[in-house]
Amino acid sequence: MSNMELPTSLSIYGNEKVAKDILSRIWGKKGVFTCTVANTLTSTIPGISDAGDTPELTMFTPAADAELLVLGRTVCMKGIPINPGGIPTPATLTKAALELSKMPFFIVNGGCKIKPNLPCIEMGGACGDYVTSGKAVSNAKEIFNNGVILGEMLSHGSDFVVVSESCAGGTTTALAVLLAMGIVKENLVSSSSPNNPRELKMRTVTEGLKAAGIGIGDLANDPLKAIACVGDPMMPANAGIIIGAAKRVPVIVGGGTQMAAVIAAAVKLDPSIIGNIFQGTTRWLMEDPNSSMAKIMDSISGEVPIVYVNMDYSSSPYEGLQAYEWGYIKEGVGCGGSSVASIIQSSGDITCKDLLDKVHEIYRKIMNFD
């Protein structure tokens, strides 16, 4: 099985041996998907986040994404989360993957100001403060501990666990944590916009590190402190879930550069999880010229591979979806992780084409095109 042929829907970056070992152990098996929603006031800093039509609306995006996944419609706001220009949330792809695979899924509340109108698994967190405050997450340790317990619970009765996030502003807090831990020395993180506001992000993050009295790499060995100072409430929840679950079953860490900070923290807190986790993401993220998921992952560990789904929206009749090919969105709400997981669970029966067809069906329904 370690010489398994990958379907063309999937590609591997990094340590192929580890990736194929994990894939062979969960191929055709049953997973459970989670999406951790959280807010950080950081997303309301004008220009930082495009995950919402306006800076204020970015606070509603996580709750609306969760409602879309669970209820098939939004309750906390009118319409669905869009980027400026009307590009629909990647939750449309996540929902397609979950519907096709019939995978069970849960929403985890890492700490929201705007809560989804549905039953969430509570981690005891609260909305994160501005990264510039230098005290961004008030109870990172408690959230992390709850995450570990939840990860253990999820590993009962499932052959693998998928974690993911919807937290607007999260690439900025990820950059801050990666700098505090010394994983990166420069801005390699992505953005939901093709015009990644790199300087603004770096300036904002530098202000946060200064407020916390942290230099680059100072918290290499204390990831929970890095998160408490300049992270967001999604991070300790997901780091905990990964560690709790990966002791027993493989974990797919769904998401982009935002989740790199979570992987870095989890690997530092419990190196024994290496060999039982990989990142699940999209071709769009891997091909992003304005970020480098690959470089970041190489810096964390050479043994956490990336498995990505080769989704291609260029043939879509809808401009809002074609925009994914022009550098918009790229990742989020576990769209990559859930797609990868749906392909794995179906032993490769589900393809990128099936996923695209389902995305079209969901998109038409949401936009009332039918």
Added chain:
Amino acid sequence: MSNMELPTSLSIYGNEKVAKDILSRIWGKKGVFTCTVANTLTSTIPGISDAGDTPELTMFTPAADAELLVLGRTVCMKGIPINPGGIPTPATLTKAALELSKMPFFIVNGGCKIKPNLPCIEMGGACGDYVTSGKAVSNAKEIFNNGVILGEMLSHGSDFVVVSESCAGGTTTALAVLLAMGIVKENLVSSSSPNNPRELKMRTVTEGLKAAGIGIGDLANDPLKAIACVGDPMMPANAGIIIGAAKRVPVIVGGGTQMAAVIAAAVKLDPSIIGNIFQGTTRWLMEDPNSSMAKIMDSISGEVPIVYVNMDYSSSPYEGLQAYEWGYIKEGVGCGGSSVASIIQSSGDITCKDLLDKVHEIYRKIMNFD
């Protein structure tokens, strides 16, 4: 399969055809277990509840039960929940069933004053008021709606769903709701004590009905109002989960007379669930001379059967467990439902003897006998 032979560990009361039809559809299949924890101030009325060493401690029992199931130890209080006299919580049997079957499980927070120190699925409820207030649950409709959503979520990826409760004082609120709905005209509910305080319960409940301006049977067609007036926050959560899940998969309603009020409410709110639910409980409850589960269920519907586990603690070397044979405890924390579910999931491979051996192992560990 409808002529299936039941293992001796299980017995059926009521409509055998419905029971065997459901059993044949879930035999050897995979379930998910939930326990809904909630508080009602009713349990602190002296003499009402024995689910705790003192009236005040009854408020800690649900959280402690949940911690015992998930963490294997209590955090919110010292020691484990016991009845006066030192008889251990039925969570010991629930834990045995969950460990043997490896069934995934979640704790649902229906509305607690004392919350478990672990990640719960939040229903948006709050601690229930005294049943005597006549306004016992402030947002029954919201909790119910969340329950329906959760039930639908749980029915993804599981072949059946088990619901249960830990809510001290719950037989008193159950009696109140059953009277308000006209299901019973007299006190047929059970107690965790062999000296069921029947007059005190009836007096307390009568006060609550009077405060709400309700006569017996007045709310036969409005179970959510009955719960809002004289129920507890566990009820709307579980009624919702049952309805949400039973549309797609069979549901085992774990628990005693306390859950009869939930079944009555659920069946009235959505009669289409009949044929896809049964109650899962214990021999101790069915043989209780001071209550009549059977009579109550006959009044609700002739088509919701009871499947009970023939656990017998008389050969146990521990007096705290033998006490179950003397009329103490009998049910709670889904001990009956989880036992029945573990036997079903294992196609009968798990027996009452296996469960008892595991209960002994857990009991010794908790009591530090080893």
